Amino acid sequence: MKPMNQSAGEALAIELPSMSRRKLLLGMGAAAVAVAPDAHGAAVGQALGFSGDQAENPELIVAYQKFNDACAQLEEARSSLEWLADEWRHQWPLAPEELLHGANAQDGRGTMPAERDIVGRYLIRDTSELTQRLAPKFRRETQNTCFAICTANEERKLLERWKRSTPTGRTEKALARNRAYRIKAIRECELRIQLADQYEAETARLRQVSGADAARLRVREADILLQKAADEVSKCQACTVAGLAMKADALTVTAGALMKITKSDDSPLGQIARFIESVAEVAGRASE
Template sequence: MKPMNQSAGEAMAIELPSMSRRKLLLGIGAASAAAAVAIAPDAHGAAADQAQGFSSDQSENPDLIVAYQKFNDACVQLEEARNSLEWLADEWRHQWPLAPEELLLGANAQDGRYTMPAERDIIGRYVVRDTSGLTKRLAPKFRRENRKTCFVLRMAAEERDHLKRWKRSTPTGRTEKALARNRAYRIKAIRECELRIQLADHYEAETARLRQVSGADAARLRVRDADILLQKAADEVSKCQACTVAGLAMKADALTVTAGALMKITKSDESPLGQIARFIESVAEVAGRVSA
């Protein structure tokens, strides 16, 4: 077992999703292009107007330009909040302890398959740890086939409930030998439960202390608030009417940033959702080329 005070820096933490810088730069470029359309529509020339299918006197909706600028500001704010959170994780990585082996339960918790809490780092990412040293509870075959994984954790409160049940239990047996064996098993289970409670109390107290002194909880709240602000800004963009290709680029960009994961899942689907996702992606690509 690795000591409780050993850093979790040796473990691999799954990264939080971050805002695509390419999308951010594309968005700023689209906003600049839209502003140019709105302020000086004649500057594009007749050839550009013909290629885009718009008359030379067409300008972008100023409300959309303002909303999209707010969206860009929200993108920057979220990116800064996420960068600060990841910087904090790097700063505190080597002080964050790995959970004691006695507290580890189900493996592959990084897949989100369990309802119980999984081992995480100081900013809430799954900790995918090396299994080679976990010889008390993992078979050699499992360690060979699963070099790194994330575990579900036994928590102090849950272990206290187990301890109460064990203490209330009354061993039985059909024979004196069976009764003695069950009594010994009960005593052993109670002692192991008490040890896990002690370890869990210490681990939970130390990780809570580190989150507090590092400001990790506050940093995570800033990311959450920035993400909420971004969603609201994207919604405002979606409610504004677009009058030019640059305006369509703004609306498509806002949607791909906030609904990118959903679009990735559905764009190969044959349903209307897939058709919508592919259309939005095409608009973003075409409008991005025109605005470049």
């Protein structure tokens, strides 16, 4: 079974600026400043180099409106995907214990595909029932985890290698033991192939009848649209503090994960991340 593209499922974790905040910024940016701003807004604007009577760049307002619409589309697509995941949760099969490999697959460091739910998120399992392959000590210490799973295709490759192998042994006893081990390995491999074929067929069927793949594609497309809209906002010149807040919101969407990772660094990336965060905070307070 091919590992599913994960961008749609992982897009559920992206944070978006709130709808009410975006509407407020749009309203502030769209209005030409004909009256004196409040003292706090004027002070912030002057500190950032904006004059108190400037109107916002119309191109930025249009671009931010598109960004606002893209945020709404992504939120709607995510909600639909969450609903689908909850609706089909009890019909989604767990992979047979024979197919489970390494634990902690949710870390994303393994080469084998991880077990996932119907919308592609890591499936965290209760280990207390996995008595065939897990030692009691492990089950006590790791009560919940995600496992890597073997696929039918990989098991077929392994089966071919076992069939081509020739047991050897320095003594008759060792040779007999290795021959028995080879036969056992082939039988276990054939069983895993059968189980994997059944599991993969059923999960593929459920993804199709539920519309999960289409729902994930909508999230992925909405995410791409949002990234493009945010990029357009970043290319527009801001003329007011509200406009600067618009650009900060859009940048937070595209660079939020990078900022979280690097803002504590001593490198230039850390300095940039801290600067962006400060600008977003100042612009946000001025627009409240």
